[in-house]
Amino acid sequence: MRRVLRYMVMLLGTAVLAAALGTLVPRPLWPAASAEGEGTRHILVLKNPIHTDIAVPLDDGVRRRFAFLADTGLPIEAPGARYIVFGWGGRAFYLETPTWSQLKTMPVLKALTLDAAVMHVDVAGAILEPHPDVAVFDIDEEHFSALLDYIAVSFRQGEAGGPMAIENAGYSTFDRFYEANGHFNALVGCNTWTAAALRTAGLRTGWWNPLPVSLGWSLRLYD
Template sequence: MRKLWKYMKIAMLVFFLPIVTYLAIAVVCTYITVNNQEISDATHEIFISSNGVHLDIVLNKKDLSKGFLKGIVHYTHEDYLAFGWGDEDFYLNTPTWNDLSVANALQALFWHSDSLVHVTRYHYPQKHWAKVRVTKQQLQSVIQQIESAFLLKNEQKEVLQRSYHFYDNFYKAKGSYTCFYTCNTWVNCVLKNSAIKACLWTPFSFRLMDIHLNLSKEK
């Protein structure tokens, strides 16, 4: 019996140690910020949106070129577009967190699968968004990175015939979702690569929202 208990403890250690290590590194990296310099010539704005777990980058449609908008479903009265990136199976089969299962969570984290860009349309800014003041160069970098996430078919964005509501759509995307590169990591990387304040690395949503909500209050 003692031997059995010893083997069980070893098995538990082997199983939980990587998880604890991952979470510890993630928390530390989440609280280390980059691109902390003050920006004096920020003449444009973008937004970050969160549903509590998943981040989106929101852009004003007036900042997007006709080439960028080509192939994206949008209408005249919808002035803001929110962009998220994530695992295809997880996106399509987990419309709410009540639909989350161990199987689709593990598949998204550890199984190589296709990804999607999720685009949601809005009439006007939402109160819970975090406003991010940016320069023209930073804005263009954000736009270019979002555009590069779309997987083109015959030089066209490929829209899926599935959505959550009447105001959103999914598009085929490049890349694969993993525990090291999540939907929130994608948003953080877009900001970080655009010289906008961000986390060193994060798979989470809360810290990035807090950073920019606090910055917008200060201004």
């Protein structure tokens, strides 16, 4: 029993140390150079206790870039649409846990081990800022374009070349789920996807950010 307890304490200590180092050690080590002479583009990072999303303001260029989502019925042309919100996550947990009251054992187990990945895309109106759960960043045009490319290639393509929308999945009439590239687990999850996307956008994150709180801390430290 003492040996098991000792191992559990060591495991917990290792996890805490890894999370601390993952937050404090920046990635990349040096700030990315901004493109000179370019305007700034506004992006938001939205968080809840376990998940982060990236919100991109909708304009004609963004609508053209993600026209392949409009073709699946995502209402990016809706009159009140102001943002398109992207998140990457585990299929079972995303699809079977729309609210905390619907939490089930199997999706949690899959999230902790290995699960297929999906993209969740939502169309939102005005987003309140400043807000404790909303982080705001301005990036240059070059990095903004790179961010959109990173998001676009996260969608798994079907045989016809378009995104693979998941039938009868969604939380409202304004969101859709799609098959995504990659696999989800507790170490490489939704928040590490968000962190990688932000690094593509020229921001610095911690080396490993599995939780929204650690990602938020690292963004405040380095950006």
